[in-house]
Amino acid sequence: MSIEFKNVKYTYELHTPFEKKALDDVTLNISKGEFVTILGRTGSGKSTLIQLTNGILKPTSGKVLIDGVSTTKNDASIFEIRKKVGIVFQYPEHQFFEENIYKEIAFGPKNFGFEGSKLNNTILKSLNMIGLSTSVLSKSPFTLSGGEKRKVAIASVIACEPQYIILDEPTSGLDPASVKNFVKTLESLKKMGKTIIVVTHSVDFSLQNADRALIMSKGKITFDGNIQGFVKSSDFEKYELLPPPLYQVGQKIIGFNTKNEKLAEDIKFLEDALQL
Amino acid sequence: MIEFKNVNFKYGEDIALNNVNLKISEGESIAFLGLNGSGKTSLFQMINGLLMPNDGYVSVDGMRTDEEEKLWEIRKKVGMIFQNPESQIVGTTVEEDIAFGMENIGVPRVEMVKRVDEVLRFVDMEDLKKAEPYHLSGGQKQLLCVASILAMKPKYVIMDEPTSMIDPIGRERILATMNDMNKMGKTLMFSTHILDEIVVSKRVVYLRNGEIVFDGKPMEIMKKVKEEFGTSDFIEFQYRLYRHGFIKHFMKPDELSERLRELCR
Numbered sequence: 001m002s003i004e005f006k007n008v009k010y011t012y013e014l015h016t017p018f019e020k021k022a023l024d025d026v027t028l029n030i031s032k033g034e035f036v037t038i039l040g041r042t043g044s045g046k047s048t049l050i051q052l053t054n055g056i057l058k059p060t061s062g063k064v065l066i067d068g069v070s071t072t073k074n075d076a077s078i079f080e081i082r083k084k085v086g087i088v089f090q091y092p093e094h095q096f097f098e099e100n101i102y103k104e105i106a107f108g109p110k111n112f113g114f115e116g117s118k119l120n121n122t123i124l125k126s127l128n129m130i131g132l133s134t135s136v137l138s139k140s141p142f143t144l145s146g147g148e149k150r151k152v153a154i155a156s157v158i159a160c161e162p163q164y165i166i167l168d169e170p171t172s173g174l175d176p177a178s179v180k181n182f183v184k185t186l187e188s189l190k191k192m193g194k195t196i197i198v199v200t201h202s203v204d205f206s207l208q209n210a211d212r213a214l215i216m217s218k219g220k221i222t223f224d225g226n227i228q229g230f231v232k233s234s235d236f237e238k239y240e241l242l243p244p245p246l247y248q249v250g251q252k253i254i255g256f257n258t259k260n261e262k263l264a265e266d267i268k269f270l271e272d273a274l275q276l
Numbered sequence: 277m278i279e280f281k282n283v284n285f286k287y288g289e290d291i292a293l294n295n296v297n298l299k300i301s302e303g304e305s306i307a308f309l310g311l312n313g314s315g316k317t318s319l320f321q322m323i324n325g326l327l328m329p330n331d332g333y334v335s336v337d338g339m340r341t342d343e344e345e346k347l348w349e350i351r352k353k354v355g356m357i358f359q360n361p362e363s364q365i366v367g368t369t370v371e372e373d374i375a376f377g378m379e380n381i382g383v384p385r386v387e388m389v390k391r392v393d394e395v396l397r398f399v400d401m402e403d404l405k406k407a408e409p410y411h412l413s414g415g416q417k418q419l420l421c422v423a424s425i426l427a428m429k430p431k432y433v434i435m436d437e438p439t440s441m442i443d444p445i446g447r448e449r450i451l452a453t454m455n456d457m458n459k460m461g462k463t464l465m466f467s468t469h470i471l472d473e474i475v476v477s478k479r480v481v482y483l484r485n486g487e488i489v490f491d492g493k494p495m496e497i498m499k500k501v502k503e504e505f506g507t508s509d510f511i512e513f514q515y516r517l518y519r520h521g522f523i524k525h526f527m528k529p530d531e532l533s534e535r536l537r538e539l540c541r
């Protein structure tokens with residue numbers, strides 16, 4: 001049970017003057033139950049990779065397999081794949097079209113055969129999981145603030161009960177309290193055995209939540225492994241990443257000593273926070 | 277100066293701004309914080325007259341936004357980058373998009389060409405000059421909006437969560453750009469959820485349910501809203517140093533390392 005990429009290449013607008021190579025020979029295996037984060041600069045191919053996982057984009061060459069089934073197969077298997085792989089897109093609010101939030105969240109599950117009380121339950125459950133009150137259900141999705149819209153988008157994917165949940169920069173635009181709550185949501189999804197893939201720009205988020213990190217650069221996966229190990233190796237520059245601000249300070253003050261007790265205490269705080 | 281005087285605003289029944297009073301002087305750089313739905317975007321949209329107060333008024337350099345004949349002048353002064361950058365892109369190429377805004381406010385052709393290059397260099401997108409915005413990834417689109425607004429050289433620049441979709445290296449660039457703009461004398465207002473970003477501003481306004489509940493120095497916001505908004509290691513570390521008397525205000529990483537070096541000498 002896994003998501004497999006075998007030598008996947010993807011080029012936008014192939015055979016036109018606008019050809020743009022976005023993925024370059026990506027090979028990857030994500031097993032059931034893993035929690036993976038994807039990091040990398042803007043334009044490195046993260047969103048492209050994600051859209052290949054449920055057949056929205058088809059590989060230009062190579063193969064993408066979901067539980068062994070290729071995304072280039074027929075429509076029936078694509079339907080099954082979409083049921084298994086739920087994606088929260090980078091700008092999810094662009095996809096809203098229903099008149100109220102209940103219908104917006106119901107759309108996906110209904111499509112996958114949820115009805116009656118099962119439909120109702122999954123909607124309420126996902127709403128609760130993401131920390132929205134039921135009072136929003138009758139509102140139009142267009143009247144929500146940016147962060148609230150994002151939560152609705154996440155809820156509408158969770159409501160489909162996919163096995164693989166893939167989120168493209170889900171926390172951008174969420175306030176810190178919501179991020180905390182979102183992390184809890186992910187933790188409970190993980191406990192339920194779901195496979196979770198999160199694109200993020202936050203090394204901190206990755207450190208705190210993921211077992212494994214992929215780093216992308218120019219359409220290639222340049223790092224695939226343990227993020228804690230990565231941070232210790234301090235190879236940020238090579239991977240076109242920026243250390244979190246406290247790391248930047250930490251790296252510069254290694255070996256500083258002081259006789260001032262208070263200052264020593266503060267520096268100890270920093271070292272503990274960074275586990276230096 | 278930008279002024280909010282007893283401003284109330286509702287969407288239907290929903291209160292979005294509740295008796296907001298605010299004065300923003302020329303040259304300031306202000307971070308707006310608050311949970312999702314606290315009213316930041318609504319407040320920003322009042323400044324260039326996209327939304328009008330139900331009560332009270334908003335004025336820009338003495339011109340009220342409810343005086344229709346002034347709106348054009350106000351919008352020339354106030355450049356706004358929306359939370360959702362995509363909605364703002366109109367050109368069919370990057371360069372056209374940047375030119376579009378300038379054309380609207382009557383920048384001469386020769387000057388336009390010059391500024392396009394200038395701002396593209398600024399956001400490090402020179403090689404995408406001829407690209408179609410549709411082909412850009414999310415972060416690149418946001419950078420394009422920043423470039424388009426900068427090209428119009430507005431006096432006040434409002435950025436609604438400008439860094440929320442950009443990778444850290446891009447973000448550093450935007451923050452540095454914001455810093456430079458402010459140094460040039462532009463008045464800057466931005467909203468953010470990334471607490472670490474308050475180190476680039478000297479004033480923080482915090483909104484809760486449409487009300488301004490804090491307006492003051494970044495360092496002082498910590499004890500007021502930490503419970504509600506949370507904190508970060510970086511900010512927490514600096515707050516400790518502040519309480520122990522080692523620093524007087526928040527610093528960027530470089531500056532802070534330098535200060536620690538001094539202290540340890």
Ligand SMILES: Nc1ncnc2c1ncn2[C@@H]1O[C@H](COP(=O)(O)OP(=O)(O)O)[C@@H](O)[C@H]1O
Nearest residue numbers: 012020022042043044045046047048411412413
């Ligand atoms: N619809 C598209 N058409 C053409 N090129 C695209 C399209 N979407 C993305 N690209 C290009 O593909 C590359 C990878 O983009 P993307 O996968 O969105 O990166 P990321 O999500 O890491 O920012 C970028 O160079 C981008 O400009």
Ligand SMILES: Nc1ncnc2c1ncn2[C@@H]1O[C@H](COP(=O)(O)OP(=O)(O)O)[C@@H](O)[C@H]1O
Nearest residue numbers: 143144145146287292312313314315316317318
């Ligand atoms: N177009 C709209 N129609 C109705 N209500 C809205 C609309 N936009 C925002 N609101 C509501 O107004 C309040 C303030 O929203 P907003 O200014 O977007 O907050 P913020 O930018 O701080 O997240 C929220 O309760 C939100 O639900």
Ligand SMILES: [Mg+2]
Nearest residue numbers: 046047090414
């Ligand atoms: Mg992306």
Ligand SMILES: [Mg+2]
Nearest residue numbers: 146316317359
């Ligand atoms: Mg907003």
